[in-house]
Amino acid sequence: MMEKERRFQFPLAKETPSRFRNALSKYRIAISKACNNCGACIDLCPYGVYKAGSKRPRSVDQHYCIGPSCEKNEFFCVSRCPTNAISLMPNPSFEVLGDRRWPAELLASTWHMAETGKIPHQPMNYKTGDSGGGFDKLRICYRNGHAIPRDEISTALQLNRSGDTRPKVTVPVPFYLGGMSFGSVSIVSMLSRVRAATALGTFCCTGEGGYPDELKPYDDHIITQVATGLFGVREETIQRVRIVEFKYAQGAKPGLGGHLLGDKVTPRVAKMREAVAGSALFSPFPFHSVYSVEDHKKHVDWIKEMNPRALVSVKVSTPTDVDMVAVGSFYAGAHIIQLDGSYGGTGAAPDIAKKNIAMPIEYAVPRVHKFLKEEGIRDKITVIASGGVRSAYDAAKAIALGADGVCLGTADMVALECLRCHHCESGRGCARGIATTDQELTNLMDLEWGTQRIINMYLAWRGQLLGILSRLGMRSVTELVGRTDVLVHLDYMKGDIEGELD
């Protein structure tokens, strides 16, 4: 596995700046009329905030500015400006951005990673949000003094652990990209994700909205979803891919079917889903062909029969008996069980469902991991955590809690410059051209740009994962699975913690 991964060539990060004229920044720089356009600030700033202008320099990349913390530096432009023309202040718009799960700093950090492929140099928290619990209260604790060289560490994940005769599919990163349907997002967003997944050697799920022809060149990196509405599901699409996913439920709206409001059902979306343009689409809940675990097994068998090389993944939400659900899925023949926690993403869902139904992923993963271990089947199934994984640190914590890998969605949207205004569902959809089917809005995004932004972000994530594993003294991400002993929960911290918290 290591050999194979070493042969895998990760793509290179490429500078991919914001599609909009002004990137959103934490600080705002103003240059007053006192400026004599000497250009000192342009030469001083190592972060490249300024560009030359005809009357005075322009702070074109003020999102690179490190703010007042720069004061101690020799190159601090505010104090070095000969005419005292530069003032630095917090950007009021920044305060309006984001929410408790994705605070402005986490959004801006993710944008920075998507732009540069690197972690932010600005003083911004790129590791956690501000939700006050779960991942945001967990810290990784480094106790081991021996750092492993990064190039000796494997981040690869084996997806078929069942021991059956189906292919051993390995991905070089411990994650793949979750289902977002054509219709909920634009074709450009969808293709950007699929192409990024291909470049990174992993997978991207189609979601429940059909399999657009544009995806065909990437068949080997696509997971096609079979969900309760069976929108766009055909034998032929099942046979194209290496992984087929059953979506029983979705973390953001557990126990509710999918939901696409009428405005987003354009003629093309309708055709793909064999529905009527302009009328809202609700997937039923649950599968009307599955009312027992035996029915579920028939479902899995049906897919296996139709595509003899496919691995089967089962995506479920996190009810009280999530551990039993996982065991049931295993005995029905699933290779992968994806647990989608209650704080996951969606194109549209009732707020009451997002907040209240089913448990957060941080609780579900250790429970399932433990239960599968007790049943003696933990090594036979791949556990994927999703629903609220926002950063490389969340991913590492989810794995330490007991998942083999994670599945992402919202992070991709943020890489494409989503700012979580929560208006994906209404009217023409996303005003920023990400989650929309409106042609004019779709055109706001270029495919190359979108692909590279997502690649950049995940390259930065992989770098962070390597850093974490290295400091933990682990040679493979598989060593991290279930290692709750490397985690510390800030609320329950007692006594002297040996080691460094991160």
Added chain:
Amino acid sequence: MPSKYHIPSAPVANRFKAIIRSGVIAWDEGCLKCAKCVKKECVYKVYDKRSLDGKQMLDSLDSVCQDCFRCVQGCPNKLIHKGMNPAYKALGDEYWTPDILSNIWYQAETGRIPVSGAGYGGPFSGPGFDAMWTDMSEIVRPTRDGIHGREYISTLVDLGRKVKFLEFNSQGELRSPTPPLVEIPVPVIFDLLPWSPPRRRIIEAFLQAAATLATFALVPLSEWTPDFEAYINNTTLYVDRPWDATCDRLIDGLVDRLRLIEIPDAPDVMQLVSRIKEKKETLVVAIRMPFSRAAGERAAELTEQGVEVIHLVADEFGREQGEYPLFIKDRMKEVHLSLVEKGARDQVTLIAGGGIAMAEHMAKLIICGADAVTCDIPLLVAMECRVCRRCKEGIACPVELSEMDPQWGSMRIRNLMAGWHNQLLEILGAMGIREVRRLRGEMGRAMFQEDLEKEFASLGKGAGA
């Protein structure tokens, strides 16, 4: 099954512009007068539709803007910004947060449940109801054609005493007593208000809405006026004064159509119950008592003495009386379980309220053991109340609640309740439960943070622990 319950709703306009989270800050100075100004390209046409409300000095920009930031990011001279609205942050208090108030306003105005894109953005958990999640079922659904389909989910509850079993004589005739029951099609009753500006019109709005929904609104005897008689069928009279001849006279005049009456708990409360029962056997009597450490024991006592309905109340923040107060959900669980243990839970109806601010609170309190809940402040908020509590100080209400049209108010409340009803259906549907009566006390179908956190409690024990 009884006929399907549905609350029709329709948009009911605001009287005042709602206070919203953020505003647009746009300067004219320095404007380059671009031929293709970003303001003209606004997806939501915020700038085209711009208007100013002179009376309230509110710019429509702020309320129409959907925070896409395209103008902020597009203006070449960076002249457009967004800023937090300080008035929004100052709304309500720690419990009645700005987000809760705007959630209620939205439902009352539109008659729709809040739906949005992207995942949940709030805190991981919180105190009170936010430390609890409800269950879902992967493969079981209560109905075959959806929660709004032909096979519907019932939200009906009945209030009153229930017998444990039926007795028949040798002729097969029923010998057990059959205590009177009143049915409400949705498990919410409108409670007394902790504060409000002068409320004649407010009470009328409550009563009208209660009549529309076929539920009840509590009206204190001291505030009863003959004008309200039209709504007597949906009134729960609350005896808020020592019982005397005037009370007798008043009740005698109304007793024909009165179905539910509530009296405060007192050591000799059973005497008053019998006195009222003498007037009409089928009048259901509820006893109001505060949530407190003693609530479980007292509820058991009253149940044993044959009480029909107990109405437990917490304060407006969901706290019980006494030192180190428990939150309503935690005491509710205890009261419910203590009655279950005594084998008496099904004989009595427990109504509970105080701090019920959102639809999910209703569902969660029922899971903790209430048969039905009571709601107070949200009804005011539906009529645009900002929970500034100035009325408590005798200062004029900023949204002139005393002067609003009761008809308008009742339609706003109806909209809110339509939203709550639909959200209750979502919760029940996700759990695979077909009747709200079966949700009561189903604590095994909920997840409590104190239990879930056990997984984490061992993480982080250092050497010295």
